[in-house]
Amino acid sequence: MKPWVFLDLDGTLIDSAIGITRCIAHALERVGHEPLPEAVLRSWIGPALRTSFTPLLGDAARVEQAVAFYLERFEDIGWREHSVYPGIAEAVGALHAGGARLCLVTAKNEPHARRILEHLPFGGLFDGIVGATADGSRSHKPQLVAEALRRTGATPAEAVMVGDRHLDIEGARHHGMASVGVLWGFGSEDELRAAGADRLVTEPAQLHA
Template identity: 60%
Template sequence: MTTLFFDMDGTLIDSAVGITRCVEYALVKMGLPVPAESELRRWIGPALRTSFGPLLNDPVRVEEAVLHYRDRFEAQGWSEHEIYAGISETIESLHAAGHRLAVVTAKNEPHARKIVEHLPFGHRFVDVVGATPDGRISHKDQLIAEALQRFGIAADECWMIGDRRMDIEGARHHGMRNVGVLWGFGGEAELREAGALHLATTPEELPRLLAA
């Protein structure tokens, strides 16, 4: 049985609206200027503290910003997303083919579980591995390590599927096969530079690539 680890934002769902509005909310609460939309979109993918850190340069203020972000996310940000066209059918197809599916995301794990529970294909994932609220586990290599430990499996039994360099770099850190997806937020240049083993233009391509 092959285990497939799916990133969430930019892979399963287009969560740009929810994430950018929550970042904007946190920045306003902190009395900081809100950058352009193109700049806000760079916050999609990395751990929150990774993004807030260089901007605030103060661990205490970083934690305050994270709490503001979570306040809005828990109230409404979690539901501000769209499912990518074709991903539902692809998840069903991969499940039917006998793959074991899980979500591995830098999102706070309670938030990620809430989202997955509301996805029409969410029941196909046997577990959701996300960041700890205190940030102790938040980077993709740490999250993959946690997932491997929970399942009690080796990295060569798995694939990591995601749209950002963090997904590819995290997979390569563990010697794991990977697919970079081009319908998310990273783009081809970023994924190739990170060393993606395969690139998928659409969700429908995933079963073929994973069977290679």
């Protein structure tokens, strides 16, 4: 049985900070909330949108408005505002050539994740894509990992989760899966160690090993 590698998207395969933070800022402006510092906006990369908007906006209807405004800009231009991390294309290629089967597992809405992956030079190497549902009913990493296991038919022992935030590591641990934290994304070494990552890597070339 070939092993499965579940890969996060934002902060793992692509640097999407510009697109995500601009879409958040656009949403907050449209609902009449004051701007947030750039550091705060960057901290929102990883969690589900509603997870971040709810403590700030409180009212459920206002949260849904903000999500809609975020998606409005994201679907227009935000999905293209990213860059592939240096060495990622080669690392993904090496994993695939080495016999691993690849599945994207992201809190980004699944249609958006699919569109982005299809435009990446290595997107065709992936055997699966699992993303969040539009209504947020499937948006947290344990749910996403569970769906990836269901779709791929893999057992936790046959898969490993690779990501840059504590959410990725916690999602893997929830299912008894191995996890690898990457240090070129949006999470810190302390964050990933505290979450219980089995291994940390500092550059994409280390993923295959």
